[in-house]
Amino acid sequence: MVRLITHNLLACHAKGCTSNNFPLQFKDIQVELREAEFNSDFLRGFLPRIEWAALVDASRQLGDTSLPAEQPEMLDDDFLQKLHHVLLEIHVEEGAMICPNCHHVYPISNGIPNMLLAEHEIG
Amino acid sequence: MGEFYLFAFAQAHEEFRIPELQSIAELHNFTIKFQSEVNVHRPFMILELESEEHARTLARRCILVKAVCEFYARGLSYEELHEQNRARLPKWGCYIPDTSFRFMVTAYNHSIPQARQRAVVEDFSYMGFLGKIDMKNPEVTMICYEEYRDKRGMTREKHEGDGEFEEAFFGRLIEEGSARSLIRKFDVKKRVYYGNTSMEAEISLLMANQTLASPGKLIYDPFIGTGSMAYTTAHFGAMVFGSDIDGRQMRGKANQPGIIRAAAQYGVAGRIVDLCTFDVTRNPWRCGELFDAIITDPPYGVRAGAKRLGRKPRPGKPADDLRSPETIMKNRPDDQPYIPPTKPYELSSLASDLVQLARYMLKPQGRLVFFLPTVTDEYEELDIQTMLCEGMEVVANSLQNFGSWGRRLITIRKATSERFPPPSFEVSSGELEASSLHVPAHKDFREKYFQGFKNSNFEQPVQDNH
Numbered sequence: 001m002v003r004l005i006t007h008n009l010l011a012c013h014a015k016g017c018t019s020n021n022f023p024l025q026f027k028d029i030q031v032e033l034r035e036a037e038f039n040s041d042f043l044r045g046f047l048p049r050i051e052w053a054a055l056v057d058a059s060r061q062l063g064d065t066s067l068p069a070e071q072p073e074m075l076d077d078d079f080l081q082k083l084h085h086v087l088l089e090i091h092v093e094e095g096a097m098i099c100p101n102c103h104h105v106y107p108i109s110n111g112i113p114n115m116l117l118a119e120h121e122i123g
Numbered sequence: 124m125g126e127f128y129l130f131a132f133a134q135a136h137e138e139f140r141i142p143e144l145q146s147i148a149e150l151h152n153f154t155i156k157f158q159s160e161v162n163v164h165r166p167f168m169i170l171e172l173e174s175e176e177h178a179r180t181l182a183r184r185c186i187l188v189k190a191v192c193e194f195y196a197r198g199l200s201y202e203e204l205h206e207q208n209r210a211r212l213p214k215w216g217c218y219i220p221d222t223s224f225r226f227m228v229t230a231y232n233h234s235i236p237q238a239r240q241r242a243v244v245e246d247f248s249y250m251g252f253l254g255k256i257d258m259k260n261p262e263v264t265m266i267c268y269e270e271y272r273d274k275r276g277m278t279r280e281k282h283e284g285d286g287e288f289e290e291a292f293f294g295r296l297i298e299e300g301s302a303r304s305l306i307r308k309f310d311v312k313k314r315v316y317y318g319n320t321s322m323e324a325e326i327s328l329l330m331a332n333q334t335l336a337s338p339g340k341l342i343y344d345p346f347i348g349t350g351s352m353a354y355t356t357a358h359f360g361a362m363v364f365g366s367d368i369d370g371r372q373m374r375g376k377a378n379q380p381g382i383i384r385a386a387a388q389y390g391v392a393g394r395i396v397d398l399c400t401f402d403v404t405r406n407p408w409r410c411g412e413l414f415d416a417i418i419t420d421p422p423y424g425v426r427a428g429a430k431r432l433g434r435k436p437r438p439g440k441p442a443d444d445l446r447s448p449e450t451i452m453k454n455r456p457d458d459q460p461y462i463p464p465t466k467p468y469e470l471s472s473l474a475s476d477l478v479q480l481a482r483y484m485l486k487p488q489g490r491l492v493f494f495l496p497t498v499t500d501e502y503e504e505l506d507i508q509t510m511l512c513e514g515m516e517v518v519a520n521s522l523q524n525f526g527s528w529g530r531r532l533i534t535i536r537k538a539t540s541e542r543f544p545p546p547s548f549e550v551s552s553g554e555l556e557a558s559s560l561h562v563p564a565h566k567d568f569r570e571k572y573f574q575g576f577k578n579s580n581f582e583q584p585v586q587d588n589h
Contacts, residue, residue, distance in 0.1 A: 049410065117401075
C-alpha cells in the first residue's frame with residue numbers, strides 16, 4: 001500500500017488547489033510487489049472510474065510498462081491480468097506524494113499516506 | 124407459488140432479523156414472502172420461498188438464523204399441531220418407506236425434561252416412518268420446537284412450567300445456520316489488533332450483511348478506527364478502503380499497521396485496498412460514485428468523540444488565529460511531525476453529512492450502513508427523516524436497546540442515478556432552519572450521555588452569574 005488504484009483516486013485537496021492537482025507525483029519511494037487475488041468483475045466494475053493516462057504514467061514511473069498508452073476497447077483476459085497487477089499488486093510502502101500544482105507533500109509511512117491538511121490549507 | 128419454511132432465530136438482535144433476511148435475499152436476487160402477522164420478537168417465522176436452495180442460502184449467510192426447516196405444522200396445542208401435520212402427509216410421505224431419520228424435540232426459553240421429550244417423539248408415531256433410526260447421520264431430521272414466553276430475570280425451577288408453551292412448530296431440518304460460527308471467528312478478544320471502540324463480532328457481521336458485501340464490490344469505511352467492519356466485509360469477498368482522521372487507530376504500535384495484521388489473521392489482508400489518514404470532511408477523493416457501499420460506526424463521543432480539522436472557537440481569542448506555516452514551523456519541535464488541530468464534530472451534523480457524502484460517493488443502488496446512537500425515550504421516526512436528502516431512502520432501521528439509550532443500525536439506499544455534488548460539510552442557513560424545526564434525539568448525544576439522560580428537555584448548560 002499505497003496501491004496504484006488508490007493513487008488513481010486521490011487528488012490534492014488543499015485550499016484553493018483545484019486545477020492540475022492530479023495525479024500526485026511519487027517521490028523517494030520504496031515499492032513492494034505483493035500478489036493479490038484476481039477478480040475480473042471487480043476490474044470491469046472499476047475500469048470506468050480510472051483516469052487512464054494517470055495510471056499509465058504512474059505505473060511507468062514505478063517501472064512497469066505493461067499497460068498500453070490508450071485504454072483498449074477489448075477487455076481480454078491478458079489485458080485484465082496486466083491491469084490487475086498494476087492496480088492491486090504494486091505497493092508503495094514509503095516515500096511521499098507531491099501535488100504538481102501547490103507542491104503539498106503527502107508523506108507515506110508503513111504504507112499509509114497522510115492526507116491531512118494543515119490549518120492554513122483548509123477552507 | 125412458493126413453499127413454506129420454518130426459520131428458527133438466535134436469541135439476539137430481534138429487530139435485525141428481517142432486514143438481514145431481506146438483504147441476503149436481495150444480494151442473491153430472490154424474494155421472501157412474509158406472512159401478514161409477522162412478530163419480529165418471536166423466535167420462529169414461517170417464510171414463503173420459491174425454492175429450498177433459497178432457504179439454504181439464507182441459512183449459510185444470515186448471522187441470526189439458527190436453523191431452517193421445511194415447515195409442516197404449528198399449533199397452540201399438540202392436538203392442533205398433529206391435526207395439521209397429518210394433513211401434510213404429501214410433504215413427508217416420501218420419507219416413510221426407507222429413509223433413516225431422527226426426531227428432535229427442543230424448546231426456546233426452556234429446557235424440556237428428557238422423559239417428556241421421549242413422550243413428544245412417541246406422539247409422532249402415526250407418521251409411520253419405516254426407515255432406521257439414526258441419531259448420528261440420519262438422512263432426515265424432524266424437529267419439533269416449543270416456544271415459551273421469555274421469563275426474563277425471573278428465577279425458577281429448571282423445568283418449571285414445562286408443557287405450558289405459547290406455540291409448537293414442526294418441520295424437517297434443511298440446514299442449520301452456519302454463519303453463526305463466524306461470531307467466534309471474529310471474536311474481538313482473539314483478534315491480534317483491536318481498540319477500546321472496536322465493534323463486537325456479531326454486530327460487525329450483521330453490518331457487513333446489510334452492505335450486501337460480496338466478491339467484486341468496493342466498500343468504504345470513512346471512520347475505520349481499528350477496522351472491525353473491514354474484516355467482516357472483506358470476509359464476504361468485498362474489497363475495502365478505510366480512512367480515519369487519526370492514523371494511530373489504524374496503525375497501532377508495530378511497524379505493520381494493526382488493521383493489516385488483524386486482516387492477515389482472517390486471511391483477508393489482500394482485500395484491504397488501502398488505509399489513508401484524512402478527515403472525511405476534508406477528503407482527497409478525486410471523484411464520486413466509487414463505492415458499492417459505505418459501512419461505518421461514526422465515533423459518537425462516549426469513548427471517542429468525533430473530530431474534524433479546524434480549531435475550536437475560543438472566546439477572548441482573536442478569530443484570525445489561523446497559524447501561518449512559518450509560525451507552525453517555529454513553534455514545533457524539530458523531531459515531531461506536524462499534527463493539525465481538530466475540533467469536535469457534533470453527531471447530528473455528522474449524520475446528515477454522512478448521508479450527503481454517501482449520495483456523492485456511492486454508485487446508484489449503493490448502500491450506506493451505519494450506527495446512530497439515540498436517546499430511547501426521545502427518539503422519533505422523524506429523527507431519521509431529517510438527516511435524509513433527496514435520492515436517499517431508508518431500507519432498514521433496527522434498534523439495539525441498552526435501556527435509556529440505544530443505537531440504531533441504519534441502512535440507506537441511494538435510490539437515484541442522478542449525480543450530486545460533493546457535500547460542503549458546512550452548515551448552510553437552510554439546514555439551520557430545518558434543524559431548528561426538528562431537533563433529533565441524537566443531537567448533542569455525548570452531553571446527554573454524560574448527564575445520564577436525566578432531563579428529557581435537554582438544554583445547553585447555562586453559565587451561572589450569581
